[in-house]
Amino acid sequence: MQAKTIKAxxxxxxxxxxxGLSILDAAKQAHIRIPTLxxxxxxxxxxxxxxxxxxxxxxxxxxxxxxxxxxxxxxxxTHDPEIVEVRKTVLELILSNHxxxxxxxxxxxxxxxxxxxxxxxxxxxxxxKVIKNKTKDISTKSIVLEPAKCIKCGRCxxxxxxxxxxxxxxxxxxxxxxxxxxxxxxxxxxxxLADSPCVRCGQCSAHCPTGAIFEYDQxxxxxxxxxxxxxxxxAQIAPAVRVAIGESFGYPIGTNLTKKLYAVLRRLGFKAxxxxxxxxxxxxxxxxxxFVQRFVxxxxxxxxxxxxxxxxxxxxEKYIHGAIEFFSSCKSPHEMVGAxxxxxxAEKNKIDPKRIFVVSIMPCTAxxxxxxxxxxxxxxxxxxxxLSLTTRELARMIRQAGIDFKNLPDEEPDHILGDYxxxxxxxxxxxxxxxxxLRTAYNMITQENLKNVxxxxxxxxxxxxxxxxxxxxxxxxxxxxxxxxxVGYVMNKVLEAKKNGQDMPYHFIEVMACxxxxxxxxxxxYGVTDDLRIKRAQGLYQxxxxxxxxxxxxxxxxxxxxxxxxxxxxSEKSHHLLHTSYIARKSYxx
Amino acid sequence: xxxxxxxxLTPGLLDxxxxxxxxxxxxxxxxxxxxxxxxxxxxxxxxxxxxxxxVPLAKIYGVITxxxxxxxxxxxxxIIAVCMGTACYLKGGEDIxxxxxxxxxxxxxDMTPDGKFSVEAVRCLGCCGLxxxxxxxxxxxxxxxxxxxxxxxSKY
Numbered sequence: 001m002q003a004k005t006i007k008a009x010x011x012x013x014x015x016x017x018x019x020g021l022s023i024l025d026a027a028k029q030a031h032i033r034i035p036t037l038x039x040x041x042x043x044x045x046x047x048x049x050x051x052x053x054x055x056x057x058x059x060x061x062x063x064x065x066x067x068x069x070x071x072x073x074x075x076x077x078t079h080d081p082e083i084v085e086v087r088k089t090v091l092e093l094i095l096s097n098h099x100x101x102x103x104x105x106x107x108x109x110x111x112x113x114x115x116x117x118x119x120x121x122x123x124x125x126x127x128x129k130v131i132k133n134k135t136k137d138i139s140t141k142s143i144v145l146e147p148a149k150c151i152k153c154g155r156c157x158x159x160x161x162x163x164x165x166x167x168x169x170x171x172x173x174x175x176x177x178x179x180x181x182x183x184x185x186x187x188x189x190x191x192x193l194a195d196s197p198c199v200r201c202g203q204c205s206a207h208c209p210t211g212a213i214f215e216y217d218q219x220x221x222x223x224x225x226x227x228x229x230x231x232x233x234x235a236q237i238a239p240a241v242r243v244a245i246g247e248s249f250g251y252p253i254g255t256n257l258t259k260k261l262y263a264v265l266r267r268l269g270f271k272a273x274x275x276x277x278x279x280x281x282x283x284x285x286x287x288x289x290x291f292v293q294r295f296v297x298x299x300x301x302x303x304x305x306x307x308x309x310x311x312x313x314x315x316x317e318k319y320i321h322g323a324i325e326f327f328s329s330c331k332s333p334h335e336m337v338g339a340x341x342x343x344x345x346a347e348k349n350k351i352d353p354k355r356i357f358v359v360s361i362m363p364c365t366a367x368x369x370x371x372x373x374x375x376x377x378x379x380x381x382x383x384x385x386x387l388s389l390t391t392r393e394l395a396r397m398i399r400q401a402g403i404d405f406k407n408l409p410d411e412e413p414d415h416i417l418g419d420y421x422x423x424x425x426x427x428x429x430x431x432x433x434x435x436x437x438l439r440t441a442y443n444m445i446t447q448e449n450l451k452n453v454x455x456x457x458x459x460x461x462x463x464x465x466x467x468x469x470x471x472x473x474x475x476x477x478x479x480x481x482x483x484x485x486x487v488g489y490v491m492n493k494v495l496e497a498k499k500n501g502q503d504m505p506y507h508f509i510e511v512m513a514c515x516x517x518x519x520x521x522x523x524x525x526y527g528v529t530d531d532l533r534i535k536r537a538q539g540l541y542q543x544x545x546x547x548x549x550x551x552x553x554x555x556x557x558x559x560x561x562x563x564x565x566x567x568x569x570x571s572e573k574s575h576h577l578l579h580t581s582y583i584a585r586k587s588y589x590x
Numbered sequence: 591x592x593x594x595x596x597x598x599l600t601p602g603l604l605d606x607x608x609x610x611x612x613x614x615x616x617x618x619x620x621x622x623x624x625x626x627x628x629x630x631x632x633x634x635x636x637x638x639x640x641x642x643x644x645v646p647l648a649k650i651y652g653v654i655t656x657x658x659x660x661x662x663x664x665x666x667x668x669i670i671a672v673c674m675g676t677a678c679y680l681k682g683g684e685d686i687x688x689x690x691x692x693x694x695x696x697x698x699x700d701m702t703p704d705g706k707f708s709v710e711a712v713r714c715l716g717c718c719g720l721x722x723x724x725x726x727x728x729x730x731x732x733x734x735x736x737x738x739x740x741x742x743x744s745k746y
Contacts, residue, residue, distance in 0.1 A: 167646035172655040183651035184633070196648070588637065588647060 006072040009057075011079065019072075023065035024052050027078055034078050035087060035116055037094070037209050038153035039066040041529045042163065042515065048154050050090045051116070054078045062086060088120045094151050096127035097176075098210070105149070107211030110526050113151060114210075133179045135187050139194035141216050142368040143205050143522075147179045150212040156180060156204035163515065165485040166315065168198035180212070183588065190590075197318050197587040201311035201484070201513045202365030202390075202522020215365050215390050215523055219397050222387060225357050226269040232355045234345075235265045236274040236337045236417070239428030240363040240518035241391045243539030247525040248395035249405045254535035256543050259410035262418075265361075266411065267403055274341065275413050276360065277420030279333030280427040280436070282340070282561065283308060284552035286578055287330045287433075288440040289569035295476070295507055296445060301325050303479075303494060303506040306433050308332040310370035311513035313582065315484055321584040322495050326509075329579040332370065333427060334360040335377060337417055338384035339577040344565045345416055353382055360388045363428070363521030366513070376580035390523025415557065422453075422544030423552040429537040430482035430517035431458035431465060434510040438469055438478070439551045446472050453550045459541075461516060461530055464489055466506075479506045483515035597634045599642075600627045607642060617645060621654060630661035666701045666708035668746045673723040675714030681721040687711065689736040693743065706746070 004019040010030050017026045022045060027034050038048040045066035053062040057075035062083070070076070077083070095117065102108050133147035152171075157180060160169040172181045182198070184191030205213040225231050237258070246255040258275075265273045287306070294300040307313055307328045316323050331339070338360070342353040360367060367388040371377055377384055389397075398405055413419065423436030435455045442450050457467035458478065463486040466479045479490045493505045514521050516533035519540065549555050566574050599607070606623040610616040620643065624635055631654050640647045654660035670690065674683045690709055691697045701708045715723050720732025731742055 161646070161648070167648040170646075170648035170652045172651060174656045183636075183647040189633075197646075 006070065008070050008073060009075040011077060012075075017070065021070055023054055023063070023068050023070045023074075023076055023078075026070040027054075027065065027076070032078050034065050035119075036066055037112055037116065037151060038155060040155050040207055042207065043155060043158045044162075046154050046158065048152060049094070051087055053083060053086060053090075055080070055083065084120075088122065091116060091120055091122060092126050095122065096125070096129055097131065098151060099131055099148055100129075105211040106214045106217055107149075107208075111211060112209035130176065132176070133187070137186055137192045138216060139192035140198055140200050140369065141194075142200035142365040143193070143198075143202050144214050144216050145180065145193055146212050146214070147181065148212075149210050150180050151210055152178055152180075153209055155207040155209065156213055159203045159207045163483055163485050164199075164201060164203055164513070165488065166197055166199055166201070168193060168196040169204060191588075195588055195590060199311040199314040199318070199484070199513065200366040200369050200522075203514060204522075205365060206520075206522045206524065206526065206528060215392060216368060217393060217396075218368070218387055218389060219393050219400070222359060222389060222393075222397065223400075225359075225387070230355060231357045232272075232351055233270050233357045233359060234272040234274060234341055234414075235268075235270040235359045235361060236276045236279070236334055236341075237261050237265070237361045238276045238334060238363055238518065239280065239425050239432075239540060240521060240524065240536065241361050241394070241428075242425075242543070243428070243519065243536045244363065244391050244524045245395060247527075248392075249398075251406075253532055254537075254539035256539045258543070259412070260405060260408050261361075262413050263408045263411040264398055264403055264405060267408070268397060268401055270359070272341075272345070272414040273411075274337050274345075274417040275420055275424075276334045276337055276362075277424035277427070278417050278555075278557065279335075279337035279340075280308075280424035280433075281421050281552035281555050281558050282336045282578065283330050283333045283427075283433075284423055284436045284440050285558060285562070285569050286574060287328050288437050288444055288553075290328055290330065291437065291441050291508060292444045293570070295441075302504055303509045304328055306437075306510045307580075308427065308433055309512045309518075310364070310366040310373070312484070312487075312511045314366065314369075314373075314585075315487070315513065317582055317585045318587055320487075320491055320495070322498065323491060324582045324584065326494070327582055329575075329581065331376065331578055331580045332367075333424075334362065334367065334388070335370070335384055335580075336578050338371075338386075339380050340417055340561070340565075342380035342382055342384060343577060344561065347565075348416060353380060356382075357387070358385045360385050361391065361394050362388050363391050363518045363524045364388075364514075365390060365522040367523075374580060374583075379577045391521075391525060392523055395525065417557075419555065419557045420547070421552045421555040421558075422547035422550040424555075425543045425547070426540050428518045428540050429459075430461070430512050430515075431455075431480045431510065432517065432540070433512075434458045434478055434480050434508065436552055437508070437510075438476070440553045441476075442469075442471050443551060443553055445474070449551055449554075458510070459537075461533060463515075476508060477504075477506045478508045478510075480510045482512045482517050484511075484513050487511055597632070597638065599635070599638060603627050607639075611643065617643065617650070617653060621650070621660060625660055629665045630663055632664075633662075664701065664705075666706055668707050668727055670707055670709045671712045671715070671725045672709065673713075673715045673721070673725075674711045675718065675721075677718035677721040678714075678723055683711075683722045685736060686722055686724060686734055686739070689739055693739060707743070 006019045015030045034052045036052040047064045047067045052065045054065045055077040137145040182196030242258040262273045305326045338358045346353040371385040426432030464481045469476045481490045519536035520528045520533045
């Protein structure tokens with residue numbers, strides 16, 4: 001069906017655009033950029049900042065283009081001297097409540113407010129400065145809130161409440177006293193973000209236009225560990241990092257830079273470089289075995305629910321206690337690599353595991369909390385993963401080290417925990433874990449591989465994907481949800497069926513907390529949109545196609561790992577090193 | 591952000607919740623009732639309401655910090671509201687607040703140590719002809735003189 005189009009004029013030029021677009025979006029299609037600090041492509045318009053004002057010809061009124069629909073025959077002016085002047089004043093007013101410490105701000109250079117301030121050449125303070133709420137909240141050790149730098153655009157609140165359904169952040173107070181905070185004040189009542197139901201997904205930090213919400217930066221601690229010669233520092237990279245890091249160094253979106261990452265990590269001083277994709281392969285062996293146990297041998301409840309996403313685990317532990325029994329007990333891939341680095345790798349290379357310092361490079365802020373979330377994260381006798389950096393922090397370290405990333409040679413990983421199958425690499429996008437697990441479960445049940453390993457029904461950006469896969473006559477019902485706000489639809493069906501003792505609607509469920517999966521994780525380079533999510537995911541699907549081995553169980557290094565060290569999937573050793581447990585958690589104890 | 595000991599939702603509040611629970615606009619109505627019952631919104635009452643109404647705590651705090659009407663701290667037994675609307679302000683509303691401070695030993699938005707009085711400033715009470723005006727627990731005192739304050743306060 002052809003969507004209805006309308007004709008209008010923007011800045012005296014005829015435009016033809018689909019009906020129903022806001023003036024802001026229609027102008028974008030006509031290659032006109034209207035500035036805004038509150039409207040984000042992921043989020044509904046809230047008309048908070050007032051920068052996107054435009055005129056309709058013949059009227060003196062200034063309208064906010066983000067929330068005014070372009071109608072047939074309209075004549076719009078997006079830029080004229082008056083509009084520019086008003087925009088400048090709006091910016092000056094925003095700046096009157098914003099500190100001037102750009103040079104000491106982590107967001108400097110990538111800040112949307114700073115960029116507009118430069119575009120408008122604002123060089124003096126016309127309004128008296130009023131800076132409020134100066135207390136920082138570092139309680140989550142994953143994301144840092146600095147309400148003093150907040151411009152009250154509301155993106156973080158919108159993403160936390162509406163997209164993620166977490167409701168950790170909200171607005172308190174009104175007018176000049178309005179501030180972003182959990183339910184209760186830090187300054188007067190010592191209620192901080194860690195008290196709230198925050199799942200540390202970091203989507204607030206990825207959507208914040210300024211430095212008001214920022215990842216808990218651990219680049220300095222990483223350098224300190226690298227400097228100490230007694231440490232045997234090793235690194236691992238998550239699937240989604242390889243297709244996003246390039247954006248920080250001028251590559252086209254979605255470029256796969258796996259081999260340059262191996263090279264750069266060695267140059268930063270890591271003595272061994274592993275790949276979390278290998279851990280993903282291990283996860284699949286364990287999780288698919290778990291699935292077959294429950295599905296074929298009826299040992300354990302269905303649906304099986306994936307557990308690789310720490311924000312999802314945290315969300316379930318806080319909000320959906322009735323789902324704990326369905327969770328896979330598998331740790332996430334990087335935790336598996338951490339545990340194996342300090343046992344299998346240490347033994348093989350005769351390195352004292354106490355000296356090994358494991359740094360994970362992740363697209364994620366929640367991983368910073370996951371590494372200490374329960375006693376199982378210390379299964380090797382040490383903390384299995386010692387530190388988790390986001391993609392953004394790694395980009396910063398590469399620049400600090402003065403490395404010419406683009407001109408690095410390609411290198412290989414350290415083989416024992418570095419080689420991966422295609423199934424491991426697609427973990428970084430929504431549907432990927434499900435697809436990889438089904439490839440292996442199919443083999444475990446039928447003793448042969450799928451003819452076509454690409455399972456299209458679990459791919460793509462639709463919020464909930466449901467389908468049935470035929471395993472030689474047996475129908476496996478699956479659901480894939482991403483963006484925590486989409487979880488309710490799937491989990492309500494499951495909990496309802498459980499309550500009424502009915503057949504379960506699904507056998508297998510994958511959830512990733514961030515929309516699009518890890519490719520758009522809270523720790524990835526800024527500026528995420530659906531277009532970018534798709535391109536990063538395409539990078540991973542291409543990586544999958546480029547691998548000789550597509551199915552995790554066919555990875556020879558995985559077979560070697562089980563032969564030499566773990567024994568069988570779900571063996572006692574696997575259970576000890578690779579599995580975890582969950583508890584119901586309460587938020588707001590005070 | 592105070593809590594109250596041995597929290598039980600009062601029968602009045604429970605009745606009200608039963609009446610309003612499934613209606614649109616329930617949250618603000620129930621919060622009004624809660625404030626009426628406790629004099630403020632104790633934090634553990636907010637927890638309980640979040641649970642009973644299945645509303646995120648962040649939403650409740652968004653509402654109760656947005657409207658000045660809602661208080662997060664305990665207030666005195668008697669609420670003195672001094673009008674600071676334009677007419678009362680011009681007629682010396684500020685002097686009334688200062689005089690109350692001298693007599694009671696506490697300023698705006700504070701409670702006397704014995705818990706007897708709280709002093710608050712309000713916008714227009716709707717009787718500008720009587721400026722300056724204050725009210726205590728809803729009883730209005732108009733054309734106020736500083737010298738009348740001790741006698742008025744002694745009634746409570």
